Amino acid sequence: MSHHGVGLRAVLRPAAFLTAGVLAVPLLAGCGSDDDVAKPLAAQDIALAAxxxxxxxxxxxxxxxxxxxxxxTYQADADTGTTRVAQATLPSMFRMDATGRPVADPAYLESAKVIETEPRQVVLYKLNQQAVWSDGREIGAADFVAQWRALAGKDTAYWTARNAGYDRIEKIERGANDLQVRVTFSRPYADWKSLFSPLYPKDVMGTPDAFNDGARRRLAVSAGPFKVDKVDTAAKDVVLGRNPRWWGRPAKLDHIVLHAVDRDKRVSALADGSADLADLDPADAQRIGLAARDKGGSAPLQGGKTSLSNLRAWARAHGFDADAVAAGKEDLAKSISRYLDQQRALEALDVRKSLEPAYTQLALNGAAGPLTDERVRRAVARALDRKELARLVLTPLGLPAVPVGSHLALSGQPAYADDSGALGAQDTKAAQALLADAGWVPGGPVKDGKKGQKAAGPESDREEKSDGGTDGEYVVGEDGKGDAGGRHLAEEGRHGGAAGAYAPKGTAAPAGAKAAPLAKDGKPLTLRFVLPSGPGSDTLNTVATRISAMLDRLGISTTITKVSDESYFKDHIAAGDFDLALYSWPSSAFPATDARPIYAKPLPAADGSVNVEQNYTRVGTDQVDQLFEQAATTLDEDEATSLIKQADSHIWAAAGSIPLYQRPQLVGARKDLVNAGAFGFQTPVYEDMGFLKKGAKAPASPSRG
Known part of the structure; x- marks a missing residue:
């Protein structure tokens, strides 16, 4: 949820002593060391060039x-493509820097600061005097006012995805001149830097019709280095052209074309030149890496005398599907020849890699079943070796394998601290004690609903179902997804980027003795692990399988249920139809605002339903809500950071979601393409992207030393 790369707004983060299920309260103040503030775990990899x-x-x-x-971007069905268009074509008062902090964008702002706190908070924006819309009109207070009125939540004719922050504005006025905008808040708002990023012209925000429909397929007026030339639905293209009225450094490129390409066709598109830049899954990234090292690797066809068995062995080793491997010698040889031709084309590509500003978590549904008991949730959490899971995903990719220690920030951001000590590290004995305290004991007969029968053990409980769909990644709340309540929601299912978890094919689960199944009141302790299915889901399932093995050691059985991509989020995560699930949240520069609905305590709605906002685990506390509110209203940045860390400690203690690892970011790019690739935290600088001049030396990549 990052509009212009700032926060969740475009998409959507020694041990504590546990005795008899009671958490040691003093540790909740925050368990990370302020002296151990870390840098981002991985640098961006964009082939930076002057x-x-x-x-x-x-x-x-x-x-x-x-x-x-x-x-x-302020509509519920905005996505990654929407965000990229906005970043390249619209003003943003603040953008994200390489450490995940908001910084003023000098193309639009000379300065922005709080100038009054009593009796009301007042922020004064001083705009760049050269900043104009593409129709020649100056960017000014009228645009700020129109956006505030559209997003404040008071006019239901506007179909907005969110109003956080805008609902706290009391008035907006022209300052001492046309280049000054005064924003007065009705109550203090710490995250004021999150607002007006991006800023749309009053032509878009001025009326409900223009907001709801006018900007869905065209942006007639823009104010960035690029403008929207056309949206070609037949070709699946958004064509951005250089903006002749741009006052900043002129864009190097004539055009940027955002072209829809299925994930399983990305390598082919890069090889044949129909794409220059593309997010990749790990297997595709590995293939490009092999092309660079092997320089085609034509050995299996030399002399035409290779046996069919050798061809099939080679094909299997290089990831050919079962049908291709089973083909006759002539057809298989042709397939291998085509593959090798494509490999030679892939030699012109790089894989650029970093870590996304997002993390993958294990979600535990606290609304139904055994996980309503916080002791069981804590036991599940303490059964996990998060370091092992991080290594499983990140080590094969050559990325830092460090578990994420916060729900509310990532390493490098000011609010980051490893607060996992509020729950406790992996500890089998502590987990067993928690389960025993909750009444779950090993061994003994259990009922499966049929008279006189015993339930099957852990192995036969394992259920594999697949009805197709695409796994891809599940980054909840990214890129402007919003719900009717005015907050960001997830794209229901899939976003662009790398898959949620990775491991080499054939990676085995670790060895370890299984405990006797646990039972209570004649029922076994079995948890339903819901996962997406389809192409790209293997590695995500690998992590789930490893987690299941860790739970087996406690006697907790899991059934793995695979569902389609289309239904995974809408029908299962959002609907609460799961015990365990894996999905990701983006980080935010403004956690007090953006993360609050993710961890807010579910409350009864007027119609008798329960309003969970974005808290799909249904686990929340009044104390966490209060800490978020305090952090959102203090204008003391140090105090706000302290409050966020305290909130994170309480979220850990509740054990509704367990952060696992920061998501990999793998991007295939032409070697001569510079200032583009794996951006990490930082908002891309679109005007600097381009291709190297002839004779210019390609810059070194941090991922390749």
Whole structure:
């Protein structure tokens, strides 16, 4: 949820002593050391080059998952493509830097600061005097007012995804001149830097019709280095052209084309030149890496005398599907020849890798079944070796395998601290004690609902179902997804990027003795692990299988149920139809605002239902809510950071969600494409992207030393 790369707004984070299920309260104040503030775990990898080395002109073909449904980032169905269009074409008062902090964008702001706190908080924006819309009109207070009124939540004719922050504004006025905008808040708002990023022209925000429909397929007026030339639904393209009225450093590229390419066709698109830049799954990244090392690798076809068995062995080793491997010698040889031709084309590509500003978590549904008991949730959490899971995912990719220690920030951000000590490290004995205290004991007969029968053990409980779909990644709340309550929601299912978890094919679960099954009141302790299915899901399932093995050692049985991509989020995660699940949240520069609905205590709604906002684990406390509110209203940044860390400690203690690892970011790119790739935290600088001049030396990549 990061609009312009700031926060969750575009998408959507020695041991504590546990005795008889009671958490040692003193540790809740925050368990990370302030002296141990870390840097981002991985640097961005964008082939950084000076503008003087970049050729003028050219078209960048950038693969995206789908044609954006809307170009309005404040609508519920905005996605990654929507965000990229906004970043390249619209003003943003603040952008994200390489450490995940908001910084003023000098193209639009000379300064922005709080100038009054009593009797009301007042922020004064001083705009860049050169900043104009593409129709020649100055960017000014009228645009700020129109956006505030559209997003404040008072006019239900506007179909907005969120109103956080805008609902705290009392008034907006022109300052001492046309370049000044005064924003007065009705109550203090710590995250004021999150607002007006991006800023749309009053032409879009001025009326409900323009907001709801006018900006879905066109942006007639823009104010960035690029403008929207056209949205071609037939070709699945959004074409951005250089903005002639841009006052900043001119864009190096003539055009950026965001082109929809299915994930399983990304390598082919990069090989044949129909894409220059694309997010990749690990297997595709590995294939490009092999092409660079092997320089084609034509050995299996030399002399035409290779046996069919050798061809099949080679094909299996290189990831050919079962049908291709089973083909006759002539057909298989042709398939291998085509593969090798493509490998030679892939030699012109790099894999650029970093860590996304997002983390993958294990979600525990606290609304139904055994996990309603916090002792059982804590036991599940303490059964997990999070270091092992991080290594499983990240070590094969050459990325730092460090577990995420916070729900509310990532390493490098000011609010980050490893607060996991509030729950406790992996400890089998402590987990067993918690389960025993909750009444779950090993061995003994259990009923399976049929008279006189015993339930099956852990192995036969394992259920494998698949009805197709695409796994991809599940980053909840990214790219402007919103719900009717005015907060960001997830894209229901899939977003662009790398899959949620990775491991080499054939990775075995670790050895370990299984405990006797646990039972209570004649029922076994069995948890339903819901996962997506389809292409790209193997590695995500590998992590789930490893977690299941860890739970087996306690006597907790898991059934793995695979569902389609289309139904995974909507019908299971959002609907609460799961015990365990894996999905990801993006980090935020504004956790007090953006993370609050993710961890807010579910409350009864007027119609008798329960309003969970974005808290899909249904686990929340009044104390966490209060800490978020305090953090959102203090203007003391140090105090706000302290409050966020305290809130995170309480979230850990509740054990509704367990952060596992920061998500990998793998991007395939032409070697001569610079200032683009795996951006990490930082908002891309679109005007600097381009292709190297002839004779210019390609910059070194941090991921390759």
């Amino acid at each position: 503008r003087g080395q970049v050729a003028d002109g050219g078209t960048l073909k950038w693969a995206v998952d789908a044609l954006p449904e809307t170009l309005n």
